[in-house]
Every structure is written in C-alpha cells, then in structure tokens.
Amino acid sequence: MASLIRLHLPSPLSPGATLATSAAQAHYLGAVMRRRAGDPLLVFNAGSGEFAATIGALDRRAATLVLGARTRAPEPEPDCWLCFAPLRRDMTELVVEKATELGVSRLVPVLTARTQPARLRADRLAAIATEAAEQSERLTIPDIAEPAPLAAFLAAFPPSRRLFVAAERHAAPPLSPADPLQPHALLVGPEGGLAPEELDAMARHAFVSPVTLGPRILRAETAAIAGLARLLAGSAPS
Structure with missing residues (x-):
C-alpha cells in the first residue's frame, strides 16, 4: 500500500476541523499528485501532532481539508543544531534537505x-x-537562522549547548552519538576546512569540543550528513 501524502499545516489541528491549504499545496495536490475531492492524506505540525484528513474541495488555487482522528501525538525530538558554512546553491539545498530528514531542530x-x-x-x-519533513514523517520543521559571521555566531552561542566542531587534519577524538536529552550542535566548515586562526578562536570557548569524522577528508556536504548521522545515532527509537 502506497504511503499517504503528508502536508504541514501551521494552524492548530483538531478532529472535525476544516482548514484551507496554501495555493502551492493545492497545486501540488491537484496538478502534481492528481488527487481529487474525497482522497485521504495526513496533515501535521509540531504543536498538534498528525491527523488523518480528506480533501473536501480542490481547484487550481485552493483546497480545503476535513480533519479526522489524530494519528500521532506531539513527541519530543532531539535538540540538535547543524551549523554549517554555506556551499554552492545545490549543495546547500542538499544539506538542508538531509539534515531535516535526519532530525535537526535548527540550521545555522x-x-x-x-x-x-x-x-x-x-x-x-x-x-x-x-x-523533507513531510517526506521523512517527522512532526517538526527545523528553524533556519540568518547567516552570521563566525565571530558573531560564537559570541551569541548559548554556553549550555555543546558545540562539536569537525576539525579535519587535527588530533581530536572521534565524534560519538550525543545524549538526545542534552542540547548540542555540530559545526562543519566550508570546502578547504576551517582556517587555523578560526580553530584557535573556537578553542577558547568552553562549550567547543573538536572532533574528527574519521580518517578520510570529506567534502563539506558529506561531512555534514555523515556527522549528523553519527551524532544522532543515539536518538533512534529502540
């Protein structure tokens, strides 16, 4: 049986409610996925959870959805940030997509x-x-911060959150799965890595922990995805 379409709706969700989609979501349902009035789907958001729904009305620019029973209650998720140096557009978009699928709560x-x-x-x-959240069946959408220079980022970083810094070509312990109950973040530098003076500046902060991702020199997008997979391994359901 094919999985149901999932749509994120920011409005509060409750059984019996009738809610409107955005024009883009209506286009996706009708023109892309060829759905019709009466077809089932799922809707979700972080505050309400996930609900069964049916399409009440649908045209090119608007759709209404009638909500049924809740299928999943809101649930805790890891408080993990990915902090990354922007890459060329397609690679930045890849990092955002895969980081969302893996479960990050914030992208910086x-x-x-x-x-x-x-x-x-x-x-x-x-x-x-x-x-990516719709496809990966998570209930939350990660926040995306405004870009910030490294110095400003470090000055504003909450000291109670541990920051793991991927430091290639440096003696550092391997990255291990983080405690899912503790706030943490992973910083991955650009192609060419972080400059020595940047690593020195970060080393002066008690919340920074340099780590290695293994013996290979990884491309920046690979490092972000591989590092998150390792860091979030302890968050997988048993």
Missing part, C-alpha cells in the same frame, strides 16, 4: 574565512525543509 549558516560567497534564499530553504 555560518560565514567563515573560506566560505564562498553565496546568496541564500530563506524562502527556498524553508520550502526544502518543509518538504
């Missing part, structure tokens, strides 16, 4: 000495994160 673009200039479209990244 960090501008480092070797970061290549790139224009980040917040609306585009938010749409990618939403689609």
Whole structure:
C-alpha cells in the first residue's frame, strides 16, 4: 500500500476541523499528485501532532481539508543544531534537505574565512525543509537562522549547548552519538576546512569540543550528513 501524502499545516489541528491549504499545496495536490475531492492524506505540525484528513474541495488555487482522528501525538525530538558554512546553491539545498530528514531542530549558516560567497534564499530553504519533513514523517520543521559571521555566531552561542566542531587534519577524538536529552550542535566548515586562526578562536570557548569524522577528508556536504548521522545515532527509537 502506497504511503499517504503528508502536508504541514501551521494552524492548530483538531478532529472535525476544516482548514484551507496554501495555493502551492493545492497545486501540488491537484496538478502534481492528481488527487481529487474525497482522497485521504495526513496533515501535521509540531504543536498538534498528525491527523488523518480528506480533501473536501480542490481547484487550481485552493483546497480545503476535513480533519479526522489524530494519528500521532506531539513527541519530543532531539535538540540538535547543524551549523554549517554555506556551499554552492545545490549543495546547500542538499544539506538542508538531509539534515531535516535526519532530525535537526535548527540550521545555522555560518560565514567563515573560506566560505564562498553565496546568496541564500530563506524562502527556498524553508520550502526544502518543509518538504523533507513531510517526506521523512517527522512532526517538526527545523528553524533556519540568518547567516552570521563566525565571530558573531560564537559570541551569541548559548554556553549550555555543546558545540562539536569537525576539525579535519587535527588530533581530536572521534565524534560519538550525543545524549538526545542534552542540547548540542555540530559545526562543519566550508570546502578547504576551517582556517587555523578560526580553530584557535573556537578553542577558547568552553562549550567547543573538536572532533574528527574519521580518517578520510570529506567534502563539506558529506561531512555534514555523515556527522549528523553519527551524532544522532543515539536518538533512534529502540
């Protein structure tokens, strides 16, 4: 049996409610997925959980959904941030998509000495994160922070959160799964890695823990995905 379409709706959800979708969601249901009035689907958000729903009415620019029973209650998720140097557009979008699928709660673009200039479209990244959450069956959408220079990022970083820094070509312990009950973050630098002076600056902060991702030199997008998979391994359901 094919899985049901899942849509994120930010409004409060409750059995029997009738809610409108966005125009983009109506287009997706009708023109892309060829759904019709009466077809079933699932809707969700972090505050309400996930609900069964049916399409009440549908045209090119609007759709209404009638909610049924709740299928999943809100549930705790790991408090893990991915902090990353923006890459070229397609690779940044890949990182956002895969980080969302893996379960991060926040994405933080960090501008480092070797970061290549790139224009980040917040609306585009938010749409990618939403689609990834819908596909991966999570209930939450990660926040996406405004890009910040490394110095400002470190100054504003909450000291109660542990920051694991992927430090290639440095003697550091391997990254291990984090305690899912504790707030933590992973910082991955750009292609070419973090500059020595940047690593020195981070070492002065007690919340920073340099780590290695293994013996290979990974591309930045690979490092972000592999590091998150390792860091969040302790969050997998038993």
